[in-house]
Amino acid sequence: MTALARRALLRGDLRGRRTPLRPPWALAEADFAERCDGCRACVRACPEGILAAGWSGVPEVDFGRGACTFCGACAAACTRGALRRGRGLPWAARARITETCLALRGIACGACVDACERGALRLRPVRGGVAVPRLDPGSCDGCGACVAPCPAGAVEVRERTEEAGA
Template identity: 50%
Template sequence: MTSSPSRRAILRGKVNARPHPRPIGALAPMAFEDACSQCGDCARACPEEIILRDAEGFPVLDARTGACTFCGACTEACETGALIAGQPFPWRAAAEPNCLSLKGVQCRACEDQCDASAIRFRLMPGGSAQPLFDDAACTGCGACVAPCPAGAIALHPFNPTEPAQC
């Protein structure tokens, strides 16, 4: 899954900076940054308290503290139009190389937390298991991120037109 850096990232010399998920209903990156007033209403409205500010003051989802329930409180609170109900959420969970299961340690914490059943494990030679994430089933809620003892699960930009990564 690849994504091109935003105009703002290029101008600030942060071409390789990892993008962070915006709240549910966020416009496309440039339009979002133009429309968002950084007022913090979305963060105050979030009952899960998972909306924080990035280094530039824009709201981002932090799944390391909890999962998004897609309640829509953030979009309702946004008066600038930077968050609009019904926008697709273009983020999906994936395992990083430091995943314990990829290192041969038995761990399925992410699978246990996934209500959408989007994570399964494929047994590999040698007895280890490889986590597989079903992008079609994954909602991007982030419930699998916080319980990972290695911090190896992260939300990544998702483009449904790209071929699936298994």
């Protein structure tokens, strides 16, 4: 990776976007940037097709294509040590419902709840209104299955540490 790409990577992209979600078991962003050479072996290895090279050629997760099964194929394919399975949990990523959620705007929905096999999303009744989705962060593993089904693009999956500072 070029020095320019690495600097941009470390501060998000040039348009000020947040640092994208890296593949599971990725090292912390600075270490990941040092290790990853943009070979795309992980992208090719992912059977779900949810990894893509970002603008700088560095892989990121696109949950618009599907969910992560945590199969480990991406980490196994990485010969640079940028993805290290066995370091514990694959990531600290968790889902978050954003303000564009239809239910929060009074339109009945729940597609994200139906998509979550872990039961991390539940519809909470609202007196006089439509039920709204609520996340149990302790049950969510950041698989992203709830992202693509959302008709409003209202579900984000981010690293929890980043969310805390958002």
